[in-house]
Amino acid sequence: MSEASEEREIEIVLAIAREAEALVRAIYDTPFEVEMKGPNDPVTRADREANTLICARLAERFPDDAVLAEESFPEDEAEVMALARRERVFFVDPVDGTREFADHNPEFAVMIGLAVRGRATLGVVIEPVTGVAVCGRIGAQTVAFREDSKGVRTPIRVTDERDPAAATMMVSRSHRPRLIEPLTDRLRITRVVPCGSVGVKVGRVSTGAADLYVHGGRGVKLWDVCAPEAILVAAGGRFSDLDGRRIDYAAGDLALKNGLVATNGALHGHVIDALREIRAELPPSQR
Structure with missing residues (x-):
């Protein structure tokens, strides 16, 4: 993929995540019910509705790519295996930190990642309460940046702490x-x-x-x-x-x-x- 194509791709995924962010934040600000999928495994309508939205948008913009999402992955292991082995696979967590979401703790996020040939290659993580997104793309030109709720972007870099x-x-x-x-x-x-x-x-x-x-x-x-x-x-x-x-x-x-x-x-x-x-x-x- 060319550098220009990579740049467009991360912008598309960020826009999809921003749309899901708005949906999740709207539900967060209103009364909602919490269900349990299993022991210590809560779920809300924010998880399900954001999951549906993200998967639909990815299917529209990246029709040739596989998607494995937390609230809609196949139950059949063989089908999961077939999807995971595709060259490009999007991994979707519509609300990472549902427990925090349910407790009205702001430490939760909307996440969309892309793996290419089994390696994580692109990621967008947005915290809906603050509107802060962190994004990264590994490729011809590797980029990593933070975007605030007003769209202002700054490069990000890990520390150099060795001790x-x-x-x-x-x-x-x-x-x-x-x-x-x-x-x-x-x-x-x-x-x-x-x-x-x-x-x-x-x-x-x-x-x-x-x-x-x-x-x-x-x-x-x-x-x-x-x-x-x-x-x-x-x-x-x-x-x-x-x-x-x-x-x-x-x-x-x-x-x-x-x-x-x-x-x-x-x-x-x-x-x-x-x-x-x-x-x-x-x-x-x-x-």
């Missing part, structure tokens, strides 16, 4: 893994910031507001990480599983079974090495 003891670490507000406390102890990290939404937390690393984020659990899906990964890498950071391996979006398994590590890049080796040592000391059931 773990001086780093700021983002952690889940509601699902803090067992690995976090031993990791902060081993790396002597003292600044730990709880936050909702994977996209928001990785966005803080991408914009230089924090230096790393680690999630050790299995509750994360590909639509939670595709957009954030593309933005972080475009901004100069690194993204992997707990063993330092890149995420394969074409594998066909929607769930990440080995957690995630998102850093400014300079700290990535420190984090992976510390996690390897910590996990070696734990029984298999706790790794």
Whole structure:
């Protein structure tokens, strides 16, 4: 794809996400019901309506590409596998952080990511309450920028912090893994910031507001990480599983079974090495 085509593509995806953002914010500002899809898995009409809107717009603008979205992915595993193995796949999380949305905590986001041949390539993450979007595209000309609610754009870049003891670490507000406390102890990290939404937390690393984020659990899906990964890498950071391996979006398994590590890049080796040592000391059931 040419540089001009890449530029148009990110503008199209951002416009789609902005349309969904307006819908989500309108529902957020009115009374709404919260349902449960499963244990600790809330859903609202904002999730469903934004999901429908985004998928329809992507189908209109990118008819040859596959879409895997949180509220409408196929139940048949073979169909999921076939879609995931397409050359270009959009991963959609219409409301990342539904728990925060339901609690009227502003730490939630609309997210659209694109994987090309199994690698995260483009991402848009918008926080509807503030109207702030972070966007990234990896390609002929890699770009990463922040756009405020008035459309003003500024480039974003990760920090160059190399000392773990001086780093700021983002952690889940509601699902803090067992690995976090031993990791902060081993790396002597003292600044730990709880936050909702994977996209928001990785966005803080991408914009230089924090230096790393680690999630050790299995509750994360590909639509939670595709957009954030593309933005972080475009901004100069690194993204992997707990063993330092890149995420394969074409594998066909929607769930990440080995957690995630998102850093400014300079700290990535420190984090992976510390996690390897910590996990070696734990029984298999706790790794």
